Amino acid sequence: MSAPAKENLQFQTEVNQLLHLMIHSLYSNKEIFLRELISNAADACDKLRFEAIGNDSLYENDSDLRVEVEFDSTAHTITIRDNGIGMNRDEVVSNIGTIARSGTKDFLQKLTGDQKKDAHLIGQFGVGFYSAFIVADKVTLTTRRAGVPKDQGVRWESDAQSGYSLETVTKETRGTEIILHLKEEEQGLANDWRLRSIIRKYSDHIPLPVKMLKTAEEEGQTSTEWEVINKANALWRRSKNEIKDEEYQEFYKHISHDWEDALAWSHNRVEGNLEYTSLLYLPSRAPFDLYEQKQQHGIKLYVQRVFIMDDAEHLMPRYLRFVRGVIDSSDLPLNVSREILQSNKIIDSMKSGSVKKVLGLLETMAKDEPEQYQKFWKEFGRVLKEGPGEDFSNREQIAKLLRFASTQTDSADQTVSLEDYISRMKEGQEKIYYITADSHTAAKNSPHLEIFRKKGIEVLLLSDRVDEWLTNSLHEFAGKQLQSVAKGALDLSKLDSEADKEEQKKVEEQSKNLINQIKDTLKDKVEDVRVSHRLTSSPSCIVLNEHDMALYMQHLLKQAGHEMPSTKPVLEVNPNHPLLARMEAETDDERFAEWASVLLDQAILAEGGQLEDPAGFVHRLNKLMLAMG
Ligand SMILES: Nc1ncnc2c1ncn2[C@@H]1O[C@H](COP(=O)(O)OP(=O)(O)OP(=O)(O)O)[C@@H](O)[C@H]1O
Numbered sequence: 060m061s062a063p064a065k066e067n068l069q070f071q072t073e074v075n076q077l078l079h080l081m082i083h084s085l086y087s088n089k090e091i092f093l094r095e096l097i098s099n100a101a102d103a104c105d106k107l108r109f110e111a112i113g114n115d116s117l118y119e120n121d122s123d124l125r126v127e128v129e130f131d132s133t134a135h136t137i138t139i140r141d142n143g144i145g146m147n148r149d150e151v152v153s154n155i156g157t158i159a160r161s162g163t164k165d166f167l168q169k170l171t172g173d174q175k176k177d178a179h180l181i182g183q184f185g186v187g188f189y190s191a192f193i194v195a196d197k198v199t200l201t202t203r204r205a206g207v208p209k210d211q212g213v214r215w216e217s218d219a220q221s222g223y224s225l226e227t228v229t230k231e232t233r234g235t236e237i238i239l240h241l242k243e244e245e246q247g248l249a250n251d252w253r254l255r256s257i258i259r260k261y262s263d264h265i266p267l268p269v270k271m272l273k274t275a276e277e278e279g280q281t282s283t284e285w286e287v288i289n290k291a292n293a294l295w296r297r298s299k300n301e302i303k304d305e306e307y308q309e310f311y312k313h314i315s316h317d318w319e320d321a322l323a324w325s326h327n328r329v330e331g332n333l334e335y336t337s338l339l340y341l342p343s344r345a346p347f348d349l350y351e352q353k354q355q356h357g358i359k360l361y362v363q364r365v366f367i368m369d370d371a372e373h374l375m376p377r378y379l380r381f382v383r384g385v386i387d388s389s390d391l392p393l394n395v396s397r398e399i400l401q402s403n404k405i406i407d408s409m410k411s412g413s414v415k416k417v418l419g420l421l422e423t424m425a426k427d428e429p430e431q432y433q434k435f436w437k438e439f440g441r442v443l444k445e446g447p448g449e450d451f452s453n454r455e456q457i458a459k460l461l462r463f464a465s466t467q468t469d470s471a472d473q474t475v476s477l478e479d480y481i482s483r484m485k486e487g488q489e490k491i492y493y494i495t496a497d498s499h500t501a502a503k504n505s506p507h508l509e510i511f512r513k514k515g516i517e518v519l520l521l522s523d524r525v526d527e528w529l530t531n532s533l534h535e536f537a538g539k540q541l542q543s544v545a546k547g548a549l550d551l552s553k554l555d556s557e558a559d560k561e562e563q564k565k566v567e568e569q570s571k572n573l574i575n576q577i578k579d580t581l582k583d584k585v586e587d588v589r590v591s592h593r594l595t596s597s598p599s600c601i602v603l604n605e606h607d608m609a610l611y612m613q614h615l616l617k618q619a620g621h622e623m624p625s626t627k628p629v630l631e632v633n634p635n636h637p638l639l640a641r642m643e644a645e646t647d648d649e650r651f652a653e654w655a656s657v658l659l660d661q662a663i664l665a666e667g668g669q670l671e672d673p674a675g676f677v678h679r680l681n682k683l684m685l686a687m688g
Pocket residue numbers: 099100102103141143144145146154155185186187188189234235316
């Protein structure tokens with residue numbers, strides 16, 4: 060079935076919102092439209108070169124890949140043209156009319172209407188084709204996919220207000236031509252000098268020639284010819300000391316579509332058994348879909364400067380999925396396919412080499428530029444925490460890079476490293492103590508910390524979701540065991556003085572009856588009841604087995620529909636607390652049982668757990684409060 064001659068279509072809602080955002084928040088950076096369009100044009104040429112490896116006819120006798128920029132100062136237009144892969148009708152509709160990235164809706168809902176803030180948000184999304192509308196009030200895109208008949212070109216046109224039109228047209232040459240009809244106030248952009256300087260500023264490093272027409276006057280005759288404006292060589296192949304920081308940054312923006320600078324990069328040439336070049340960047344800001352299962356972007360794989368694919372799975376592990384960059388191999392065959400990537404020794408060793416480079420870059424930054432590192436950590440720390448569970452061979456090195464909040468700093472900022480912690484350990488302290496909770500406040504106010512505070516022992520306060528998984532996979536660091544203060548029996552005996560130990564013994568002796576009585580009352584609900592050596596000001600707390608999942612996590616997973624084995628907790632009580640003294644004096648069995656239940660339930664609540672009978676708890680609490688009056 061052939062498509063109708065011309066039809067009008069609506070943008071997906073998300074596109075409309077994004078267009079609006081782009082137009083209103085990026086006008087102070089309007090020049091980037093050219094970088095984005097040239098970047099897309101260069102990508103399209105890269106894609107063609109790759110497809111043509113197995114099918115030379117796609118070149119249609121024109122293998123001189125290039126991008127051309129023209130302007131017309133009377134018609135107020137700028138044209139960007141490439142002889143790359145082009146698009147068919149369906150591709151135009153799905154690439155230009157819709158946004159397929161999951162999470163887009165949620166992202167757009169976060170927009171505030173405050174242009175400054177929103178301009179930052181757009182960086183998380185990545186600017187692209189739509190940036191054309193920062194300077195144009197109408198855009199006409201004409202394209203033909205390489206290899207399809209000339210009469211199957213497609214013309215797309217839009218004013219960004221009322222959807223877009225699609226039309227089948229004849230296009231002699233393959234590739235894409237984009238005409239920007241400039242807004243009145245932007246007409247000054249249709250100027251030879253300005254365009255040349257924008258191209259040099261933003262697209263110098265594009266590994267493809269970007270050309271503009273040059274008019275020459277000779278003996279009264281005017282002639283025009285195409286002139287290459289940019290350096291047009293692969294930046295990553297140049298030697299490091301020749302490349303300026305600005306060039307690295309512009310190249311980063313080309314490959315990432317980010318409009319903010321990268322935070323840092325690592326550029327390496329590897330020779331020997333394998334030969335490859337890698338240029339790996341850390342972005343300054345997390346993209347909005349960092350936590351989506353399927354990643355859109357990753358590392359661009361090249362083979363001898365020929366772009367092969369943008370790969371988000373094989374060249375970086377998941378915990379480094381934020382890394383952007385290029386790996387250019389001299390060993391892989393040009394016709395490498397996705398299937399080959401899955402089990403390929405060359406890919407594997409380039410991957411492990413690159414992981415080492417990224418970890419090394421982070422290590423240096425953490426040491427030499429702690430403020431930069433803190434910026435990195437804020438954006439990507441939670442992702443890096445997936446590392447110890449995912450990458451066994453680099454576990455120790457990743458662990459060194461981790462940062463936590465701690466009782467030492469009294470702030471929710473994650474700034475304390477395991478090495479810092481160890482350097483502050485008390486005489487006789489053998490373990491690294493931590494607590495996990497579902498918020499920083501819950502962690503820092505946990506009754507489990509009381510004894511540690513009293514003894515001045517530092518405890519790491521972990522409250523990211525991923526922390527529970529992290530502590531499941533990271534059991535020790537530098538020979539020191541990581542120990543949850545809320546799990547298992549607590550043994551601080553090496554840190555206790557003789558007097559402490561005497562005192563504990565005495566309390567245990569004295570409260571034997573009370574403990575047994577509570578145990579009898581709660582026997583169906585708890586594994587055990589014992590005297591606590593962790594508490595100084597709270598009456599009770601819950602202690603889990605060493606391998607049990609924290610209560611708040613169990614609750615979360617239950618909510619998500621997971622079956623959780625029901626494990627009974629251990630209840631620890633503080634006989635020095637006035638509540639316990641009151642219980643001891645209680646003669647009414649029923650009332651004693653109520654006290655005991657409240658003691659257990661409040662400990663569960665303090666732990667972020669869920670009560671089986673919350674109404675019962677409230678009822679008992681009220682009854683006891685009234686009885687106190
Ligand atoms: N000049 C072009 N030639 C061929 N296809 C193009 C061209 N410009 C854009 N496209 C297609 O439209 C898609 C969307 O472009 P856009 O710039 O909005 O997003 P993008 O951030 O570049 O996405 P990606 O990084 O996946 O290319 C591109 O991925 C590409 O498939």
